[in-house]
Structure formats: structure tokens, C-alpha cells
Amino acid sequence: VKGIPILAYSSPCHVPKITDIVSANKFSQPTAMTKQTIPDHARLDRVIAEARRQSSEREATYRERALKLFPWICGRCGREFAGVRLKELTVHHKDHNHDNNPLDGSNWELLCLYCHDNEHSRVMDEAARGRGAGDQASVATHNPFADLKARLEGKKG
Numbered sequence: 001v002k003g004i005p006i007l008a009y010s011s012p013c014h015v016p017k018i019t020d021i022v023s024a025n026k027f028s029q030p031t032a033m034t035k036q037t038i039p040d041h042a043r044l045d046r047v048i049a050e051a052r053r054q055s056s057e058r059e060a061t062y063r064e065r066a067l068k069l070f071p072w073i074c075g076r077c078g079r080e081f082a083g084v085r086l087k088e089l090t091v092h093h094k095d096h097n098h099d100n101n102p103l104d105g106s107n108w109e110l111l112c113l114y115c116h117d118n119e120h121s122r123v124m125d126e127a128a129r130g131r132g133a134g135d136q137a138s139v140a141t142h143n144p145f146a147d148l149k150a151r152l153e154g155k156k157g
Contacts, residue, residue: 062101062108066091069105076115090116096123 072081072089081089092111093100100107111119 063091065103066105066108066110070108070110073110074112074115075109076111076119079112081112088113092116092119 067086067089072086073079074081074089075092089110089112092109094107094109097107
């Protein structure tokens with residue numbers, strides 16, 4: 001077998017064991033010595049303090065507050081989010097002012113990434129048309145079925 005060193009055996013009926021092959025292999029890796037480490041308690045305390053500080057800062061953000069206030073469901077499509085997929089749920093500011101963050105969450109709604117992108121695209125399309133987000137579109141004036149009843153009456157007689 002290629003890669004296995006040839007061993008000299010004392011008797012012809014000696015069957016090599018795996019330990020014989022590994023010990024005779026000059027390319028085998030020496031076993032790693034386990035090093036017992038002493039934990040650096042000061043460093044561990046710093047890491048824990050930093051993690052707690054970051055956690056409290058995250059809780060202070062409007063995203064974390066919104067996730068505590070509202071169910072983890074997209075306000076448009078109704079999909080539910082939990083676990084790893086929770087990052088796909090975004091906080092949308094209803095008035096599009098990111099500085100307007102009331103504690104009661106009245107300016108927020110949770111939207112999935114797709115609905116959030118759709119909302120902002122819709123607002124940008126409205127702005128490009130020269131209308132505000134709340135303005136109504138112009139009403140169509142042509143009604144192709146306006147005189148349908150009269151035409152049907154004319155066919156009967």
C-alpha cells in the first residue's frame with residue numbers, strides 16, 4: 001500500500017497493528033500535549049462587563065424597544081419571525097422621521113425586509129410623480145361603460 005512504511009517483523013506470521021504503522025511512519029504528527037491554562041479572571045470580568053454594557057445599549061435602541069412592544073409579525077404580509085430569522089424584521093417609521101421615536105412606539109411598525117423595501121420604493125415613486133405620500137392619485141374621468149345600459153336597451157327594441 002502506498003504511503004504505509006514497510007516494517008521489519010520478527011516472525012512471518014506477525015500481523016502489523018495500527019500502532020506499529022503509526023509509530024514507524026516518520027510523517028506522523030506527535031501527539032499534542034495538553035496545556036492546563038489558568039483563566040485570567042480580570043479579563044473575563046472585562047468581557048462580561050462589556051457584554052452587559054452592549055446589551056443595555058441594544059435595549060435602549062428603538063429596534064429593541066419595538067421588538068419588546070410588538071408581536072414579531074410583519075405588519076403588511078403577516079409573516080411570523082423568530083430565532084435566526086428575527087433579523088429579517090425591520091422597524092419602519094410611519095412618518096419616515098428616524099428621529100421621531102416615542103417610547104410608546106406609535107410611530108413604528110415592524111415590517112419584513114421585503115415589505116419595508118416595498119414601502120420605501122412606493123414613497124420614492126410617489127415623490128418622483130410629484131405627489132406626497134398621503135395625496136390621492138388623480139381620478140380617471142373616462143368611463144367606458146357609462147352608456148352601457150342605454151346601448152343594451154337599444155338592442156332589445
